[in-house]
Amino acid sequence: MITDYSAVKSSSTMRRRSLLIEGAIVVAIALLILFGAPILLTAIGQEFRINMLGRFMTLAIAALGVDLIWGYTGMLSLGHGIFFSLGGYALAMFLQLQPEGELPEFFTLYGVTELPWFWQPFHSLPFTLAALVCIPALIAALLGYLVFRNRIRGVYFSILTQASLIVFFNFFNSQQKLINGTNGLKTDTTKIFGVYAGSDQVQSVFYALTVILLLLAYMLCRWLTSGRIGKLLVAIRDDESRVRFSGYDPTGFKVLVFAVSAGLAGIAGALYTVQSGIISPKTMDIAFSIEMVIWVAVGGRASLVGAILGALTVNFAKSILSEQFPEIWLFFQGALFLVVVTVLPGGFVGWLRTEGQDLFRSLIGRPRRVMTYPSLAEDPEVEYERQNLRN
């Protein structure tokens, strides 16, 4: 017992040290992106890419959420566009209401003279900030509860989320009087604290905000996935009914993780809206929500770094390819789906962890890493065979 105890203790100090190192690296990268990237991009005369990078980092926040539920818990949501848009609409409406007392332009266009009751609280910034996280999270929690409670899962869950996406799309698209329908809400020309939201000043503040929130989101997900609950999420992915027989109720956990993931998407949507200048029902079309999944798939599911990298690379590839060859982009995207799913199921990070590492080792002349039982590794006969095989 005494030896056990000391082993536990030493492993926990080891863990603390490695966590500290990891934290330092992550913060360093964040600082680099925060200050280094704008300077670098300005230096090479690509200032417009700063805004792009900012937007893609908001998408990375959404990707973290998708990774939580799909990568770790194994639930494929095809409806994250809802939560993304809700966050976006919440902040956009706050901005539209900014010069206090004035009704947004579009309302008068449709003959609405008084602000609908549910928009009233959006005059307040604290409420808006809370709402852009909580409304998506609550809606996800409700939908999730109704679905998970009945043990509906797998593809059923996926297509139900997709159907709810279409429902929200239809709702937002057809309600001109309440939310300006197809046209969506513009934020460019609105003022925030007396400054135009589209101005460089506000944009760079939002760029910084995005980096910081991405960092916080990463830390939240890191905390969630490394603790006991993270293991439980993986357990739910592996064998949900076994989890039940172990005494856990998966419903609660799934609702929680779905809500957290939706909240992250809400934050992402709000940040994205300000940086792109508009939110419209277009962010609720089927394709966008599935794209979120493919960012995670490309980067590597069940890997938080993978989700962020995937969101950034896929979106940069998209912007470059669809600028140059708009026709090829869809073919490319389709092929990306096929290739990632069939050839690279672990995504880029998954590949790095397995084959990539082997490739690297073989390049520097080291033997391949062999996954095996410790006892097998000590077996002299096996060792001998391995020697022979290597030639």
Place this chain on the structure above:
Amino acid sequence: MLTSLLDGLFDGISIGSVLLLAALGLAIVFGLMGVINMAHGELMMIGAYTTFVVQNAFKSFGKPWFGAYIFVALICAFLVTALLGLVLERGVIRHLYGRPLETLLATWGVSLILRQFVRSVSWVMVLGLGVFCVLYFGAMTIISRMPNVEKIRGWARIVLLPLSAGIAWAAGSMLGQTYQLAATKPWFGAQNVDVTAPGWLRKGIKLGTYQLPYVRLFILVLTIVCIIGMYMFLQRSAWGLRIRAVTQNRSMSACLGIPTKRVDALTFAIGSGLAGVAGCAVSLLGSVGPNTGQNYIVDTFMVVVVGGVGKLVGSIVAAMAIGIANYMIGANALSPLVSWFPQLAGILEFFANASMAKVLVFALIVTFLQFRPAGIFPQKGRMVDA
């Protein structure tokens, strides 16, 4: 009031029958393989485009023949999409067996490719693809006959893939250079195309004040024929028996010597073929574009969710219920019934258009699932826990 309700009912049924036709293939495939094919809508779209091509071919034959093109188009649409489905099953879905979520993503990729394909398909592209397939798969076949195949397969792929792609590209551009626009012009383009229904389908029967278009009737009959055909096939034929066996218990069927892989391929091909038939029917209702399939896909998924797997009748009831509910709510056909209760009538009024109807129908579906999570007709009995 009664007649308006009946009108609504018939319109609902006719919407439901399109939905059912579209969902039928999907439901069978889902029941058998547990796979949701996101490209199902695109297969419908291909079926619709096939109809368009057949129609154009028949236009040159002259008047008496033109009326009959629809039957040829149905068969062609079935065959083309069934073939496409077979390729899809062999090329993609087979490798993802037991991973339904990944299959969903992969078929979405296929659907993106198909949508862009019909937009930009031209002679150059077809030739290029053809050359590529002949070179690559031909060479791979030859290599697979060689004795030391395992060793060189990886390298062969790496060498052959760019090589054949390069040759195909070159051949395509040469064709483009020689024939210029004739070869590079897209066949269909991104614009919608119109299929003209044959003359005899353009009329309708008058029932009182109500005009019952023959097209709707035709689709209803087509749906009934497809269902009866499918039913007979599943219940009476040897392959139908195998399909049912695999649907119920895959591993046991495999142990009894049923070729489950061939059953999968066959079912998927038939399911895809039915999508083609549905596409053909849809083309009669309006213009056809690369995104046509997307309009149907979510509704058909809902049919599968509500209907449950394993029984055709579940899909039938679900499709009809969703179709009728959508129409009744969208056209506000129910409000006369509840005129004695103004609040409810007001709520119905709020949902009375095509998009808001979907909102209410979805709410109803989620409510329904609270009571029957496995659909109307779930597979009963001792379930092997998955």
Place this chain on the structure above:
Amino acid sequence: MSDKILEIENLTVSFEGFKALNQLNFNMDTGELRVIIGPNGAGKTTFLDVITGKVQPTTGRALFKGKNLRSRSEHHISRLGIGRKFQTPRVYLQLTPRENLDLSCNRHKNVVATLLGRPSKAEHRTVAGLLETIGLTTKADIPAALLSHGEKQRLEIGMLVAQSPDLLLVDEPVAGLTDEETENVGNLLLTLAESHSIIVIEHDMEFVRQIARQVTVLHQGSVLCEGSMDEVQNNPQVIEVYLGQPEEGDG
């Protein structure tokens, strides 16, 4: 309250008319080790399904420590103190044995406690001790997917113990194990029986003989007979259902 840990009264479970369990009556004392045998289709697994809440009884009831188990969900029943080991080992393949055990060992299984709670030192020690008991200390930190079949079986039993249930339901623990592994599992079960009530379902008669004190024979969804191993083995009815014809009994 009685000292019966499990009482089952007139339990019937029917699937579309097919009665998997038919008017089953069954009693078990606290601290008992009971082996249930019976030919294929006798309803053994359904019996466990009912107790663990996976299947709802059509009629009749099952009482655990005097509490009715009807319409309680699986996790609820598990928290009452019933643990189950499945026929094929079901462990979380992507997690390591240590994490597998840690999840089962967690005492507070609601969302908030799992979210905020950290494994206590006592739990760390329990897990370390269990790893040693099931002989997986050296493999504690590799994914469970890499374990052999026998190791997975032991890990699942370990998970069961980590839950510290009052009643253990063990479904065919030695299926597919070598003789040596079988004996190990048998000894493990006998050790556990000192502090738990256990129901074992098994086909392997050698194994049953090793561990059994009291045996219940199920046939066509009801109890055929009950008694010690010798009594059961010499019961003509049992011989008949197991071997078809009584005259082939010695074959």
